[in-house]
Every structure is written in C-alpha cells, then in structure tokens.
Amino acid sequence: xxxxxxxxxxxxxxxxxxxxxxxxxxxxxxxxxxxxxxxxxxxxxxxxxxxxxxxxxxxxxxxxxxxxxxxxxxxxxxxxxxxxxxxxxxxxxxxxxxxxxxxxxxxxxxxxxxxxxxxxxxxxxxxxxxxxxxxxxxxxxxxxxxxxxxxxxxxxxxxx
Numbered sequence: 001x002x003x004x005x006x007x008x009x010x011x012x013x014x015x016x017x018x019x020x021x022x023x024x025x026x027x028x029x030x031x032x033x034x035x036x037x038x039x040x041x042x043x044x045x046x047x048x049x050x051x052x053x054x055x056x057x058x059x060x061x062x063x064x065x066x067x068x069x070x071x072x073x074x075x076x077x078x079x080x081x082x083x084x085x086x087x088x089x090x091x092x093x094x095x096x097x098x099x100x101x102x103x104x105x106x107x108x109x110x111x112x113x114x115x116x117x118x119x120x121x122x123x124x125x126x127x128x129x130x131x132x133x134x135x136x137x138x139x140x141x142x143x144x145x146x147x148x149x150x151x152x153x154x155x156x157x158x159x160x
Contacts, residue, residue, distance in 0.1 A: 037129050045122040050075065051089055052126060055119040058095065058111040068107045094118055
C-alpha cells in the first residue's frame with residue numbers, strides 16, 4: 001500500500017469515526033430544530049428566533065436591567081450585531097432603549113407592552129414546535145436522560 005492510499009484510508013476512518021458522526025448528528029438536529037422554530041415564529045408572530053431569544057431574556061426577570069452588552073454576550077452576538085437586532089426590534093416596537101442610571105455610556109433594553117404580547121404568543125408557538133420535534137419523538141425516560149446529559153455537557157463547557 002502506498003503513502004497516498006494509507007493517507008486516504010486514515011482520513012476516511014477519521015471522517016467516519018463514531019464521535020464525528022454522533023456530534024454531526026447533534027449539530028444537524030439542533031440546526032434543523034432551530035430552523036423549524038424560526039420559520040414558525042416568523043409565520044405566526046412576525047419575529048425571528050433570535051428576537052424571541054432577546055424577549056426571553058428580557059421577560060425572564062421583569063425588573064432586571066439588561067444592557068445591550070449583556071444581551072450580546074448572552075446571545076453570542078457582536079456589538080454591531082446586537083445593535084442592528086435591537087434597532088429592528090425597536091422599530092417593531094418590541095423593545096426600547098433607555099439610558100442606564102448608573103453608567104451614561106451604557107444603554108439598557110427593556111421590553112414594551114407590545115413586545116410582551118408578542119412574546120406570549122411566540123412562547124406558545126415555540127412550545128408547540130419544541131414539543132413536536134424535541135419531546136414527542138422520545139420516550140419519557142429517554143427525554144429525561146437527554147436533558148440531564150445536555151445539562152452535564154453545558155456545565156462542563158461553562159466550568160472550563
């Protein structure tokens with residue numbers, strides 16, 4: 001066997017390894033689920049999945065002051081990306097920017113009454129899609145093991 005054939009065999013084994021395939025399956029499933037959620041939210045509520053994620057963050061603790069920077073960090077967006085997103089959400093009008101009373105350089109984002117109403121409808125749509133494609137395909141015990149395992153993975157990534 002020549003060197004080129006050995007290299008081809010080695011790369012094929014690596015590309016077809018169980019761990020590569022399993023991780024690819026996780027990413028594909030998560031991506032397709034996110035796409036289904038995004039389509040349903042756009043169709044039913046007129047917002048993107050990312051906008052929904054902002055509304056979740058703003059509605060989770062109603063009296064909490066949330067800076068645009070914190071939103072960018074939570075959603076892993078750049079500062080220009082969160083600025084454009086909040087611009088679109090302000091035009092909707094789902095949110096509004098307010099100056100921070102503690103730091104003049106910081107801008108806080110708060111949900112509007114309209115944003116709360118849209119969020120409640122979006123939460124219902126989101127729940128329906130998640131139930132159909134994430135919960136229902138699994139036996140209850142398997143679903144419990146999956147969510148426990150995902151929590152363990154998240155903690156390991158956060159702690160490192």
